[in-house]
Amino acid sequence: MSINCARVAALTFAAAAISAGIGIAPASAQSRTVVYEVTGSGTVYSIDLDPGGRIPEDTAAPFTQTVSIGPDVALLQVVVVTKTGSQGCRITLDGTVVAEQAPGDAAHCIAYL
Template sequence: MAIRNLTRSAAAAVIGTAVVIPVPAAADPLPYGPDTCIQGYVWREARTGDTVCVTPDERSTVLQQNSNPGAHKDPNGAYGPQSCAQGYVWREAFDGDTICVTPDFRQQMLNDNAAAASRKQATQPQPTPGASANGSTVLFEVTGSGEVYNIVTDPSGADVPDHTKIPWQRSMTVGPDVQLLQVVATGRDTPGPGCRITVDGKVVTEQPIGGSAHCVFSRF
């Protein structure tokens, strides 16, 4: 009897124990926030907080220069103790940067500053929705006001009769084998209609009201 009670107690303890299975954290696409560099680039770190993206070799050079700030100085020069020796100029990676470097290296710093935004992951164009293996949701739209003679979509759907009022839209799911998406509208009024195609929530092509009202998009 004692063994049976002990077994029941052990079973109850197991049932009452919560088993916590850790869930792996999703990888952060921007591990350093909006200042994350694109692949092949690192922060320059010419000073604390300098997140301009440069090549690793360039950062190493900058850090070496920072470790010896008095190099290539001419204390008797026209700009006082921060004057550079002949053949050298201020680096100017940021306002007030008086590290002395060659003119070519300073130009590189200025070029890096000008290209700063283009080397951030956050500013890179997002991939265009393509042909999902499970199919995609496509929204065809005709924008504007008034009426149209007709509207044709590819892939096709039910016929759209004359005098259909706009704005108008049609949603459908297309398989991964469908390459071409398009919508064409012929308006009755001035200005003519516009159009738009959205794939999985992202606008992939659009024509303004008064334009051609012919939107076409190739998925691959």
């Protein structure tokens, strides 16, 4: 009987904590939305997104990729190596442009959070 009482007490406390929001960060602190953009025209040798990975060769511009990041991410960047045409880049964090470069021979956008 004492085990069941302890279990009920623990579950009651956990439910109260959850409903009160104790120990739970707001959704905005948990994840943010990053939009990486390659602007301009032509094709690329490579697009590297940090965080986000590598995009295959011969991807055409313009290009957009959206990723969700956690609160521990301190750096965002996109590196574009031009194959044909002219490309630039832009990084948007939760709807705000945090880095941008006009189209040229190559592009590198970086934002420190």
